[in-house]
Amino acid sequence: xxxxxTKLAAATLAALVAGPIAGWAQTASPxxxxxxxxxxxxxxxxxxxxxxGIPGWSFPNDKGEWSGLxxxxxxxxxxxxxxxxxxxxxxxxxxxxRWSVLSSGQVDLLSRISTLTFKRDTELGFNFVQINxxxxxxxxxxxxxxxxxxxxxxxxxxxxxxxxxxxxxATDWFRERNLKINIVKFEKNDDAIAAYxxxxxDTYTAGTGALAGQRRKLKNPADHVILAGTISRDPQGxxxxxxxxxxxxxxxxxxxxxxxxxxxGVTAANVDKMRADSRNAEVxxxxxxxxxxxxxxxxxxxxxxxxxxxxxxxxxQFERSVGMGSDLKLERGYNQLWTKGGLMFTxxxx
Amino acid sequence: xxxxxxxxxxxxxxxxxxxxxxxxxxxxxACLYLLWLAVPPVLDWLVLSxxxxxxxxxxxxxxxxxxxxxxxxxxxxxYGFYPEAERWRVNxxxxxxxxxxxxxxxxAFRGKRAVxxxxxxxxxxxxVILLSGGVLGLRxxxxxxxxxxMVTVFMxxxxxxxxxxVSLLLALGRQSKLPVVRALSILYVEFWRGVPIIxxxxxxxxxxxxxxxxxxxxxxxxxxxxxxxxxxSAYMAEVIRGGLLAIPKGQYEAARSLGLGYWTGTRLVILxxxxxxxxxxxxxxxxxxxxxxxxxxxxxLFDLLGMIQSALADPKWVGLxxxxxxxxxxxxxIVCFAMSRWSQRLERRLERRPN
Numbered sequence: 001x002x003x004x005x006t007k008l009a010a011a012t013l014a015a016l017v018a019g020p021i022a023g024w025a026q027t028a029s030p031x032x033x034x035x036x037x038x039x040x041x042x043x044x045x046x047x048x049x050x051x052x053g054i055p056g057w058s059f060p061n062d063k064g065e066w067s068g069l070x071x072x073x074x075x076x077x078x079x080x081x082x083x084x085x086x087x088x089x090x091x092x093x094x095x096x097x098r099w100s101v102l103s104s105g106q107v108d109l110l111s112r113i114s115t116l117t118f119k120r121d122t123e124l125g126f127n128f129v130q131i132n133x134x135x136x137x138x139x140x141x142x143x144x145x146x147x148x149x150x151x152x153x154x155x156x157x158x159x160x161x162x163x164x165x166x167x168x169x170a171t172d173w174f175r176e177r178n179l180k181i182n183i184v185k186f187e188k189n190d191d192a193i194a195a196y197x198x199x200x201x202d203t204y205t206a207g208t209g210a211l212a213g214q215r216r217k218l219k220n221p222a223d224h225v226i227l228a229g230t231i232s233r234d235p236q237g238x239x240x241x242x243x244x245x246x247x248x249x250x251x252x253x254x255x256x257x258x259x260x261x262x263x264x265g266v267t268a269a270n271v272d273k274m275r276a277d278s279r280n281a282e283v284x285x286x287x288x289x290x291x292x293x294x295x296x297x298x299x300x301x302x303x304x305x306x307x308x309x310x311x312x313x314x315x316x317q318f319e320r321s322v323g324m325g326s327d328l329k330l331e332r333g334y335n336q337l338w339t340k341g342g343l344m345f346t347x348x349x350x
Numbered sequence: 351x352x353x354x355x356x357x358x359x360x361x362x363x364x365x366x367x368x369x370x371x372x373x374x375x376x377x378x379x380a381c382l383y384l385l386w387l388a389v390p391p392v393l394d395w396l397v398l399s400x401x402x403x404x405x406x407x408x409x410x411x412x413x414x415x416x417x418x419x420x421x422x423x424x425x426x427x428x429y430g431f432y433p434e435a436e437r438w439r440v441n442x443x444x445x446x447x448x449x450x451x452x453x454x455x456x457x458a459f460r461g462k463r464a465v466x467x468x469x470x471x472x473x474x475x476x477x478v479i480l481l482s483g484g485v486l487g488l489r490x491x492x493x494x495x496x497x498x499x500m501v502t503v504f505m506x507x508x509x510x511x512x513x514x515x516v517s518l519l520l521a522l523g524r525q526s527k528l529p530v531v532r533a534l535s536i537l538y539v540e541f542w543r544g545v546p547i548i549x550x551x552x553x554x555x556x557x558x559x560x561x562x563x564x565x566x567x568x569x570x571x572x573x574x575x576x577x578x579x580x581x582x583s584a585y586m587a588e589v590i591r592g593g594l595l596a597i598p599k600g601q602y603e604a605a606r607s608l609g610l611g612y613w614t615g616t617r618l619v620i621l622x623x624x625x626x627x628x629x630x631x632x633x634x635x636x637x638x639x640x641x642x643x644x645x646x647x648x649x650x651l652f653d654l655l656g657m658i659q660s661a662l663a664d665p666k667w668v669g670l671x672x673x674x675x676x677x678x679x680x681x682x683x684i685v686c687f688a689m690s691r692w693s694q695r696l697e698r699r700l701e702r703r704p705n
Contacts, residue, residue, distance in 0.1 A: 052650045053663030060660055062405075062422055064431050067664075091494065092650040092660070097556055104559040217669035327665035 033298040034246025036108055037081070045087045048074035049107035052092040055213035056322035056330070057113055057133075066090045069321040070111040073132055073238055073255060076311045077109065080254045080294075080303040085310040099124060102241060109251060110239040113209070120239075129251045131237040132314075134334035134343050136230025137169050139203040140196070140211050142223060147203075149229040154179040159192040159201035161185075166205050173231040193217065207234060212328040221329070228333055250297050257304040259346040260286055261313035263337055268312040275305055282349050293349060314344070396676075407666060419670045420677045423661045427677070430497015430652050436489060440500050443477045447507065454692070474511060477504075493571035497652035499681060505575055505643040505653065510636060512579035517586035522616065524591055535587075542584035548645050550577040555649035574646045582639050589631045593624030626700050633693035637686045654678055 040046055050071055051058035058068040066074075071090070079085040093101050093112060102110045103125065113135070114120070116128040139158075141147045147156075150173070160167040162185040174181045184201050186192040196204035197218050206214060211226045218224055238251055261267070264283045266274045275287040284290040287308075288301035295301060311317060318335060319325040336342025368378045399414030402421065410416035420427070429437050450473060453466050481504070484490035496504070523535030542550070554577035558568055597620055605615030625632070644655045652660060658674040661667060 051663075052652075052656070053660035055663050055665045055668045059663035059665075060426065060431070061664055062666070064426055089492075089494070092652070094648055094650050096552070096648070097650060100556045100560060106559060213663075213665070213668055216665060322665075327668065 034244050034250065036240075036244045036247035037250055037298050040081060040108055044082075045089050046074060046078045046081065046109065047091065047107045048077075048088050049091045049093045049098060049101050049110040049112055050074065051112045052094055054113060054209070055216065056209065056326060056328045058092075058111075067321065069133065069317055070113060072311050072317040072321060073111045074109065076258060076307040076317075077251060077254050079307040079310045080250070080257075080299055083300065083302060083306045085307075099126070102126065102239060105241075108240075108247070112239075113236050114239050115234045115236055125242045127240045127242050127248050128235075129238050129240055129248050130255045131235040132255055133209070133236045135207050135209055135234035135236050136334070137166055137205060137207055137232040137234075138211065138227045138230045139205050140215060140224050140226050141203045143225050144223070145202060147227065149227055150231055151177065151179060151229075153181060153203060155181070156202040157182040157184050157200070159184050159186060159196045159204045161189045161192050162187060164189070169232045170205050189214075208330065208333065209322065212322060212330040215329075216327055226331070228331065230334075246298065250299065253293075253297060253349075254304070254307060255314075256346050256349070257286055257307060258311075258314040258317065259337065259344055260349055261304065261308050262315040263339065263346065266308055266313060267316060268309055271305060271308045285349050407670070415673050415676070416670050417673065419661075419667050419673050423658075423667075426661065427498045427654060427657050429500055430657055431495040432491060432497070432500065433489075433495065436483070436491055439480050439483070439488065439491075443480050444500075444503075446473045446477060447503070451692075455695070478508075493569050496571065498657045499654045501571070501646070501651060502640070502643050502653040502655075503685075505571075505578060505646060506636070506640040508575055509578045509582055509639050509643070512575070513583035513586055513639075516579070516583040517590055518621075520583065520587035521590035521594055524587070525594055539584045539587050542581050543588070545581070547578065547581045547642055548648055550581055551645055551649055553577070570649065571651060574649055574651055578639070578642065578646070582635065582642075585638075586632065586635050589628050589635055590624065592631065593626075593628035594620065596627050597623055629693055629697055629700070633689055637689055640685060640689070641682065654681060 048071075050066060050068075053059050054068075056068055057070045058066065061067045066088075074088045074090070075085040078088040081087075091101060091107050093107075093110070098110055098112055098114065099120075101107055111132075113133070114128075115135070116131065120126055121128055139147075139150055139153060141153075147153060153174075158170055158181050160170065160183055167183060167185070170181065171183060184192075184195065186195060189206070192201075193204050193214050195201055204211075204214070208226060208230065215221045215224050215226065238255070240248055240251060260282060261271075264274075264278075264280055264286075266278075266283060266287070271287065274283055275289050278284055278287070278289070281290070285293055287305045288294055288303070292301060294303040297303065300306075312320070315332075315337075318332060322328045322330045323332065332340075332342060334343045336344060338345040369375045395414045397414075399412045400417050401410040401412050401414065402417050403409060404418045405422055407416060407418070409418050425434075425437075429440055432440055446469075450466070450469055453462070453469065456462070479485060480488070481496070481500075482491060482493065520535045520539055523531045524539065526532045526535070551574050554573045555570060558573055562568065601619055601623065602615070605619040608615075610618065643653055646653055647656045647659070650656070655678050658678055662669075662671055662674055
C-alpha cells in the first residue's frame, strides 16, 4: 500500500506535498464484496468523473443533462446499481485534473476518453477496466477525392497544428512506408481545419472522435469522409482506483453486458419481451430471468435489465451519441462487434 | 485678409474638426472607408442575416449569426445546472445585489449608511444561504450545479468581499512601524502577487483534497474562491498602499495632534482620503477580478464562459463558437462598462464634496 501511494504521488501533482492520501484506502468491511460499491449504495448515487465537454462523448444537452458515450457508461452503471440511470452526479474534469480527482476519491469512476497506457495502468495506480472506444489517428478527406485508406494519401498535402502529436505520428507513419506527404503547418488546430476546408490541403488529421467533431464545423460536413484505417492507437475506457476488484468487476460486467445485449439483439425497446420470451441462455442470464449474475456482483438480479431498458445496449448508445443517430455521423469502425468486423469481442456470461 | 469663417452648427463643426485641410480630409475619408468596409458585414452577421427563432441549428439558414443557440441555452448560461424549480432563489439573490447597487446610486438621505449597513449584513451571508439551501426548508443545491453568469457574479462579488478587508489591513500593515507586522504584510503581498492566479486556483482545487483528512471536504467553489481572493487581496493592498503614500505627512500629524489614536485617525482622516485617490485603480482591480473569474474554468467550475464552452460540445451546436464567444463578450462588456460608469460617477460625487 505504502509503495503504491508513493508511486501515485510521484506521478501526479500530489508529489509536491505527498500527504496521507485518504478516502480510498480500502478497508473493506467483512462480507462486502466491494468497499466502493458499499459506499456508493450508502451514498445513494454514483460519483462519475467526465470530460468538461467533448462533442459526442460528454456534454450537457439543451435540458442541462449530461449526455454522450462516456456519460452513458456512468448511467448504465447507475441503472445497474440503483435501477435508476439518473442516480449519478457528475464531476467534469479537465485533462490535468482527472487523475487527482480519481485518486483523491472524489469520484468512483472516471469515464473520460482516457487512453490505456502502461504507466497509467501500473505506476499511477489505476485500473483500466475495459475499452469502450477504440480511438486512433486518421484522416478526413473530401469524398470527391476517392481516397479509401491512409496509404492512398501518397503525395497529399496534410494540414496539421505545428508540433502536435498528430504531426509527428503522420510524419513517422508515412516515412516508415516510404510514402511522401507534404506537411502544411499551422499554429492551431482550428487554423489547420479551416485551411483544409478552404482546400489548401487534401486532408487534415486527428483522432476519429475529434475528427467527427471537427467535421461538423466544415461548410458542408456531408462532403467529407473520415478514413476507416488508423495510423495510431488510443484504446480508451473507464478507469478506477487500484485495489477494489469487486468494483472493477461491476464496471467491467456492466460494460460487457451492454455488448452482450447488442450481440443478441436486446434493445431498450424489446428488453421486456426478451426477458419473458428469449430462449438464449446468455440473454436469460443477462436479464436476470435465470441465474444470479447480478447478486454475484453485489447487485440485484435486474441489474442489466435496468441498464439496457434505461440506457440501451452499446450499439444504441454509440449511434445515439456519436454515430448515425447523432450529428457526428461517426462510423462504428473498430468499435463494431467482432461479428461485424470490429474489435468489440466480449467475454462470456455463464 | 478675409474675415474668419464662423464655425457654427453641424456643418461648421465638421469643417473645423474633420475637413480642416487636405490631410484632415484625407484621413476622414480613409476612416469612413474603413468603417464602410467593417461595419456592414459585421452588422449583417450580428443582426440583419442572423437567425433568432427555432430550437435547433436547422433553423439557422440565413447565413448570419445563429442566435437560436444562445436563445435555447440562455437559461443554462445564466443559471448553469441550477434546478429549474429553484431558480427563483438565484433571481432573488440577484435582486438583493441589485438593491445594494441601486442604493449606491441614490442621493444621500438620512440614515442611508444604516440602511446600507443592515442590507449588507443581511445580504452577504443571506445570498450564500439562499443559493446553497439546506436550511429554512430550502432544498439544498450543491455548488456543482451552480453555473453560468451566476457563478461569475458570485465569484467576483465574494472575491471582492473577502479581498477588500484583507487588502486594507495589508496596506496598513505594510506602512506599520511594527517590524513583524510589516514583514508579514510584505511577505504576503510579494508571495501572492508573484504567483500566477491559475496556479493558485489549480493548487487550491487539486492539492487540498489530497492533503486534508478523509471525510473533510472543502467545497470546490469555495476553494477556488479563496484562491482567487488571496491573490486579488495582494493586488488591492498595493493599490490602497499607493493611496496611503499619496497622503501628505501633515495629515497624519494633524490627526495625531487632534488626539486621535492610530485606528481612529486612520479611519476618520487617512483612509477616506486615500480611498478617494485610488478609486480608479480600485475599480480597475474589480474589473480585472470580474474577468479573472473565468480562470476557474481550469478546475472545471462552469462560469459563463465554461458553460458556453461545454454547450459547444453538444454535437447539435458544435462549431457555433463565434456566436458563443460574442455573447460572452457582450455580457462581460456590459458588466464591466457598468462598473466603470459607476466609478466615474463616484469620483464626480466625491469631487463635489469638500474635504
